[in-house]
Amino acid sequence: MSGKYLVTGGAGYVGSVVAAHLLEAGHEVTVLDNLSTGFREGVPAGAEFIEGDIRDAAKWLDAGESAYDAVLHFAAFSQVGESVVKPEKYWENNVGGTMALLAAMRSAGVRKLVFSSTAATYGEPEEVPIRETAPTAPTNPYGASKLAVDHMISGECAAHGLAAVSLRYFNVAGAYGDSGERHDPESHLIPLVLQVAQGRREAISVFGDDYPTPDGTCVRDYIHVADLAEAHLLALDAATSGEHLICNLGNGNGFSVREVIETVREVTGHPIPEVMAPRRAGDPAALVASADTAREKLGWNPSRADLAGIVADAWAFAQREAK
């Protein structure tokens, strides 16, 4: 059955890929994005576009007969480093913005939400793989702001019958259509290593090789953005009034910094010089998801878990961008 969906932050990386998947599945999509970090050209063809802020969401949600079936909420600042320096920006936008969005949804009678949460809500894990029952102890304002929103959504479900799913992403990577990973400044490993392959950076820094991991470098769980997007469509089906389902999204397979660099060498044919650097404060040795809940409750089955494929898609995107 075809639905009508509002995608906040749909001009950003994950939001635009989810919007594209919704369109491909035959749904009607409106993207709401203030373009503070998103790109107008990232909004997939076929989606209606509103340039606006989620704090004014009531303007567009109070639509009477043409009401939305659900909101998929990606609009947020997401740079960990920036959040440490300007925490107020994260609280005011991510938390304050979601308060306004939930109020607008309540008022307009839109009672389904899929929220873009994050593994950063957990902080340094006591156990790996990380389950949804793990303690939440965010180590930066970005993670804390997302955790606050998760708590806010739980309250909204219990009090006002919202049907909600929070998806806690691990390391999203790869590309889909015209949407790939780019941050300013770039801080994510795969795009950074690809910049070395493109000659835009001389070498890649490896922060610590004495971690208790197989090769001594940090291990992260990379998940293809298209696999991630599919979970959002499944979440729309699984969402149940009055319940807040929280699911980790990751492959459950960790790859080390060294494995990522080696894979980029294989995919790009570039030697990728490395520079050893000391450990960074707050970098846990390993962050790997248990995605059992997503498999069981959403019927999710990621099919692009192969690191070479993820890197190849990211590389194709980076090469197109560089033109």
Add this chain to the structure above:
Amino acid sequence: MSGKYLVTGGAGYVGSVVAAHLLEAGHEVTVLDNLSTGFREGVPAGAEFIEGDIRDAAKWLDAGESAYDAVLHFAAFSQVGESVVKPEKYWENNVGGTMALLAAMRSAGVRKLVFSSTAATYGEPEEVPIRETAPTAPTNPYGASKLAVDHMISGECAAHGLAAVSLRYFNVAGAYGDSGERHDPESHLIPLVLQVAQGRREAISVFGDDYPTPDGTCVRDYIHVADLAEAHLLALDAATSGEHLICNLGNGNGFSVREVIETVREVTGHPIPEVMAPRRAGDPAALVASADTAREKLGWNPSRADLAGIVADAWAFAQREAK
């Protein structure tokens, strides 16, 4: 050395007792309270009073030469049951209000904060007594909103040099001067049992007597409001720029529902009929603080830990109120 302090929510129970202690110590005190749950007559004599909302805090904080040395922040909604039914009220006021307060403090250069946090940030404890390193897993929007503020304050300390202490209260009880415990509706055990003693209620309900506690009823950590107030003055001294200290405040001694009822019988001479009722959802068997951090870091030494004394003070307040 005498200081100048802004006490938000200083017309409420704990805020007014802290304001009175600050005045007695020779400090200058301004109370900011919107009287949504506070009482104008609760503001201690000698304090300046501003009827206003923390969301407009910038109006009063931007005071140039006469700037405040610190803010003691009590303004918040604090009814757990209400928070479950109207979570948005808690997010908008407790979290949104504190965002505005922190922005006003930053802008006015007020760089010290003592925040009224709560044991409700922990949720159901894995271990008793509860230390500050315990996982935070609030089970209602009230606790979640206070936890969000604690996280917000941590970020403000790290980014902007705020000196802050969050005090996580267990069950505050007793009375001081003209300030005692009263909620509408009343939901706290000691005031409820005292209402029975006054003939305002026929009997006290005991929710479950099959808990794994010595007498089968729930155990809580009651702390005298005057002991609690003293910790706030010590926190003003202990607060250090760039650091966020979190301290539990409790006696470290738990008292069961039965012990409280028996103590009220002894203090008031009233028989206090009991009615057995089933367990309430979300009531942990025992909530008892480890207050070691407050003892070590603040030099706190509560001297009113005796339950009979706490109940006697609460009873004197209730009898004055009833006149």
